[in-house]
Amino acid sequence: MSYQDLSGEVITPKDTNYENARAIYNAMIDKKPAVIVKCKNDQDVVNAVNYARDHNIEVSIRSGGHNGAGLALVDDGLVIDLSGMKGITINAATKTATIQSGNTLNDVDAATHEYGLALPSGIIGTTGIGGITLGGGIGYLSRKGGLTIDNLLECKVVLASGELVTANKDENADLFWALRGGGGNFGVVISFKFKLIEIKNVYAGPMFWPIERAKEAMMFYDNLTKNASNDLYGFFAFLIVPPAEPFPEHLWNKNVCGVVWNYTGPIEKADEVFKPIREFGPPILDFVGEIPMPALNGMFDALYPPGMQWYWRAHYIKELTPKSIEVNIQHGSKIPTMHTTTHLYPVDGACHDVSNSETAWANRDARWAQVIVGVDPDPENAEKVTNWCKNYFDDLTPYAMGGAYVNFMMNEGQERIKAAYKGNYERLVEVKTKYDPTNFFHVNQNIKPN
Ligand SMILES: Cc1cc2nc3c(=O)[nH]c(=O)nc-3n(C[C@H](O)[C@H](O)[C@H](O)COP(=O)(O)OP(=O)(O)OC[C@H]3O[C@@H](n4cnc5c(N)ncnc54)[C@H](O)[C@@H]3O)c2cc1C
Incomplete structure (x- = not known):
């Protein structure tokens, strides 16, 4: 096939950089696209959409390449790769970007931090702003500033028709609603405009307890965070302590439980806020202290470099009950490999200030998005971590709300996608039918048009 109507860097299997270009974060994925278009500007994206549509080629969209299910790539199709489009403009006066x-979250952090500002988003810096935003966006500032989409003001989008449009609350408002949680279903988003919040340094970091205290620790954490101000955030985890500095050697490779905290209130009050937390315990590790926000956001990047085997499943959780705590401990105390873990990410606080119908993200009544993640560098362990993950997920299902955060889903079928969007699914179908009636953009957690 001749690709002369495409622009940008056009990479095919004949090119020496093809293997690099098709590598994504999850090494369990091995898809072989026919062509990868590394777009440099808006016109490259328009040309790629028009070309794929006119030649009836399947298309996928790649920003950061972090998607666990590998939805950035498509076998034998055309990848619209946006990873080279890295412009960021900050307006300090209006506190917008x-x-x-x-851009990755690290790029965003570096640009906003200079102005004492931050965008609520995810916890690993190499994640792409594209995919995380369109799925919702959960992270250390969720309780303080809501989901990433709650801070979204506008998108520039290339539709399946090749038209470049703006979506905000006044222009294409239905599209703007759908983009806030509906994923890559509606077009290629070239850029996002966000409002930012004032955050410079935070009082944050991990705190661990022995696995034998997991039951009390989970109950204590549940009660404390239920009544805490939105300035206090903490995600609960079961994990294995990495056998490396700065962790103390006596804890290396120990299966523990813990919380990664982020306190965004006045620093002079931090000791007082953490007094009861430190008194429950004592923790076997306490790395909580004042750090710049980007240091927290990038804290685990080195532990999770690209290229490992990943398999994950997720639930929304409304409450922790004695029974669900038991299930968490049963699996959380038998973590099969050092990188494998489970996190309960809070989605309460400011996330609950928005109603379920205001954006496509329909889970404002959940307290946590829990992710169960099997990870290992060695492909030989892929099956082991996958099985642990699936069993944990299945056993927790009776205590979950149904549905899952789309950004934490694998290829789990249409019913799971519908369950993720709950009462918003039908409205999403209407918007999909209007903007992408042929389902041109279908390599995603797909919302099918009528
Ligand atoms: C290590 C790790 C940590 C993570 N941590 C968090 C976290 O803290 N919080 C959280 O909320 N999520 C987190 N995630 C999940 C993450 O949000 C999703 O994996 C998301 O898909 C990643 O976005 P991306 O741009 O990197 O992905 P890609 O793989 O590039 O894209 C994934 C999909 O998103 C859509 N998409 C991406 N960009 C665009 C665009 N510009 N226009 C239209 N559609 C687009 C497409 O459907 C694409 O297939 C994490 C993932 C990993 C692997």
Whole structure:
């Protein structure tokens, strides 16, 4: 096939950089696209959409390449790769940022932190702003500033028709509603405009307890965070302590439980806020202290470099009960490999200030998005971590709300996608039918048009 109507860097299997270009974060995925278009500007994206549509080629969209299910790539199809589009403009006066889709969260942090500002988003810096935003966006600032989409003001989008449109609360408002949680279903988002919140340094970091205290620790954490101000965030985890500095050697490779905290209130009050937390315990590790926000956001990047085997499943959780705590401990105390873990990410606080119908993200009544993640560098362990993950997920299902955060889903079928969007699914179908009636953009957690 001749690709002369495409622009940008056009990479095919004949090119020496093809293997690099098709590598994504999850090494369990091995898809072989026919062509990868590394877009440099808006016109490259328009040309790629028009070309794929006119030649009836399947298309996928790649920003950061972090998607666990590998939805950034498509076998034998055309990948619209936005990772080279890295413009960021900050307006300090209006506290807003316009961010092209190729930026990672590290890029965003570095640009906003200079102005004492931050965008609520995810916890690993190499994640792409594109995919995380369109699925919702959960992270250390969720309780303080809501989901990433709650801070979204506008998107520039290339539709399946090749038209470049703006979506905000006044222009294409139905599209703007759908983009806030509906994923890559509606078009290629070239750039996002966000409002930012004032955050410079935070009082944050991990705190661990022995696994034998997991039951009390989970109950204590549940009660404390239920009544805490939105300035206090903490995600609960079961994990294995990495056998490396700065962790003390006596804890290396121990299966423990813990919380990664983020306190965004006045620093002079931090000791007082953490007094009861430190008194429950004592923790076997306490790395909580004042750090710059980007240091927290990038804290686990080195532990999770690209190229490992990943398999994950997720639930929304409304409450922790004695029975669900038991299930968590049963699996959380038998973590099969050092990188494998489970996290309960809070989605309460400011996330609950928005109603379920205001954006496509329909889970404002959940307290946590729990992710169960099997990870290992060695492909030989892929099956072991996958099985642990599936069994944990299945056993926890009776205590979960149904549905899952789309950004934490694998290829789990249409019923799970519908369950993720709950009462918003039908409205999403209407918007999909209007903007993408042929389901041109279907390599995603797909919302099918009528
Ligand atoms: C290590 C790790 C940590 C994570 N931590 C968090 C976290 O803290 N919080 C959280 O909320 N999520 C988190 N995630 C999940 C993450 O949000 C999803 O994996 C998301 O899909 C990643 O976005 P991306 O741009 O990197 O992905 P990609 O793989 O590039 O894209 C994934 C999909 O998103 C859609 N998409 C991406 N960009 C665009 C665009 N510009 N226009 C239209 N559609 C687009 C497409 O459907 C694409 O297939 C994490 C993932 C990993 C692997």
